Amino acid sequence: MKIKVPFARKANVKITATLLFLCATFTTQAQDFLYGDALPDAPKLAERGDHTVGVRTLNLVHKDQVDILNSKEGKDPMYDRALTIEVWYPSEAPANKTATVSYEEVMGTRGDSLRPLVPFSFKGRAYRDAAPKANKVGYPLIIVSHGYVGSRYLMTYLTENLASKGYVVVSIDHTDSTFKDANAFQSTLLNRAKDIKFVINTIAEKGGSSSKDQLSGMVDSENIGIVGYSMGGYGVLNVGGAGYSDGMTAFFGQMTGGSTAISALAASNAEYQKQIDPRIKAVVAFAPWGMERGVWDATGLAGLKKPTLFVAGDQDDISGYEKGIKAIYEGAVNADRYLLTYKNARHNVAPNPPPAEALQPGLHIDEYYRYAEPSWDQRKINNINQHFLTAFLGTHLKGADYAQYLDVPVESNEKDWNGFKPRSSTGMELRHAKAAGVNMKQ
Structure with a gap:
């Protein structure tokens, strides 16, 4: 017997099949969307560059460091400080080729x-x-x-993106400061800037033309940028x-039983300014910690003369x-700077x-808020940062010449920013101040 299917039922079957196909396609595409990929409203320079990206892990040892x-x-006492x-x-x-790398990470502390x-x-x-x-x-x-706490994998959306645009990008696991090995805070206070300097010098050597390392000839060490987030921002500003x-050095001494180890990084130390690396041409500080705790004063901030980009949330309750x-x-008066x-x-x-x-239900809310923003899509923030x-x-x-993307109205709601799709550049400010004595019209 031949069964006739009413037209409406046939149509429903076709519509259902089509919807299932579209859902399956959407699910596959969603699964293929990785950290740092451009959303439909991503600004122009968020797109990845022309290079495919390689990645490797290195284990370093910074010898003869203060065991704070x-x-x-x-x-x-002194020890050999291991860094990954x-x-x-x-x-x-x-x-x-499709993406093949897998990053192994942990949540918690x-x-x-409790975590x-x-x-x-x-x-x-x-x-x-x-x-x-x-x-x-x-x-x-x-x-x-x-x-x-954090890790070298906390900002892969950015590290991969920059490498694809023709940079060698190195992210540090700061010992005593990661999810896996978080320890007393004085280690982070002392070692953050020192770790950054050590890694700069090590990679510059490994990437030099006379090196026998696999990175030989890869690094233009005369053009270096340093990027830090939170305590990383605290570190890169010092570097x-x-x-x-001096208030910071006194506080450090109190919390460590009298150690003066951090005084080498103080603005009042005559030797400190001699340590500033001329190869560093740019500084990026995401939500840098410390100003409300007296880490810097006017003298210290006046020593920052590198072009600097600050990135912040105006409701930051940590920094x-x-x-x-x-x-x-505002205090870094001698730097050409953006906020x-x-x-x-x-x-x-x-x-x-x-x-x-x-x-997952049952986890401490801070596992989610280690990454997420309550009022923003983190993927959109990632694209804007890129x-x-x-x-x-x-x-x-x-x-x-990227002046057109940096020379925009302070208020993003006032006018679409250059490089942003229509109606997409809302809820932001970009301030710019020239170094003291430099005419803004120049």
Whole structure:
């Protein structure tokens, strides 16, 4: 017997099949969307560059460092400080390959029973241990420093993106400051800037033309950018020239039983300014910590003379905004500087989006808020950061002309910013101040 199907039923079957196909396609595309990929409204410079990206892990040892966690009565023992770093770089991997790298990470904080370590992994658009792509003059070097606590994988959306645009990008696991090994805060206070300097020098040596390392010839060490988030921002500002205040050194001595180890990084130390590295051409400080705690004073901030991009949320309740990040921006009078502000954002203006594991019920809310912003889509923040860091670092490390993307109205609601799709540049400010004595019209 032949059964006739009414037309309406046939149509419903076709519509249902079509919807199932579209849902399956959408689900596949959603699964293929990785950290840092451009959303439909991503600004122009957020797109990845022309290079495929290689990535490798290196283990370094910074010899003969102050073992501040074991200092007693003003006596500082020494130790060899181990550091793990991740290096992203332009590679010879073919452009038509799919992403293969998997980053192994954890949530939680070591030693906290309320926040036990929870392993997870996520994929990136890079190729593990791929052959580096040769370049006659090398690629500018960018060092990335995470917050407390964090890890070298906290900002892969940015590290991969910059490497695809022709940079060697190095992110540090700061010992005693990661999810896995978080320890007493004095180690982070002392070692953050010192770690950054050590990694700069080590990678510059490994990437030099006379090196026998796999990175030989890859690094243009005369053009270096340093990028830090939260405690990483605290570190890069010091490396860039903002010496710590005497109040900070006194506080450090009190918390360590009299150690003076941090005085080498103080603005009042005559030797400190001699340590400022002329190869560093640009500084990026995401939500830098410390101003509200007296880490800097006017003298210290006046020592920052490198072009600097600050990125902040105006509701930052960790580093502070008006008396914190914005006060640093205003006090760094000798630097050509920008302040990008996300309105209604708090502290998390730099990390990757929350991993899927952070959405599981029963986890401490801070596992989610280690990454997420309450009023912003983290993926949109990531794209905007990619855009502005491409413009800022490209200007100072490559001599590229990105002025049209940096010369925009202060208020993004006033007019569509250059490089942004119509109606997409809302809820932000971009302030710009020239170094003291420089005419803004020049």
